[in-house]
Amino acid sequence: MKTITPYLFFPGNCEEAMDFYKECLNGEITALQRFGDTEMPVEDDHKRKIMHGELKAEGITIMFSDGAPHKEITRGNNVQLSINLESEKEQDRIFEALAEEGEITMPLENTFWGARYGML
Template sequence: MYQVTPYLFFAGRCEEALEFYRKSFNGVVLTKQLFKDAPQVIEGADPNWVMHAEFEAFGMKLMLSDGLVAKELGGNNIALSIVLDNLDEQARLYDKLSEGGHVMMPLADTFWGARFGKVEDQFGVRWMLHCELV
């Protein structure tokens, strides 16, 4: 069995992103380690940046880091897709993720029988929210 866990990089804004996602998803931070907490000095790392964090909500798990350099932010060729089963929760989450970001596609009923919307959050992470219409 394989499990894919997204690993997101924030180049100095990881602490802020972690708190934003915790509030948006009503989730929990499982672990957070700063570079200064490592047993050895990591060359090129800001000691106050997040070296590694893990976040979980509703069975979804994300890993986050500030990374070592901004080049880790080189491209944004993916979006994280969340499948929900509650329209009210979808709307709440969509509104939270939109705060400080921008709407790419408003929440709307679609021809494939779902309510769907897409947003890029304030950290440049793209989210697609999909909820079946029953």
């Protein structure tokens, strides 16, 4: 199934934001992975920060992150859209089409967390 999910980035207060949305939407946190739980080399002060979180509430899905340690979060530019597609062929086609007018910040590739992922 094709879906588009908002991905919200926070400057170090992601866990607090997730709890806020959970309470407001009467939702459930369905995924939570900290940078320290991954293979990524990060400074000690970033290990407890959230690399990826997901909340579901009555047909709504929102993803969350504190963002990569080397990227500054700018309020107003802290929302991305995650397009989830079923086939690699469709992923390639759409990624290439969007890349024509966009800037690839992470090539579409298999990742250590088990997904095929890219960023524009």
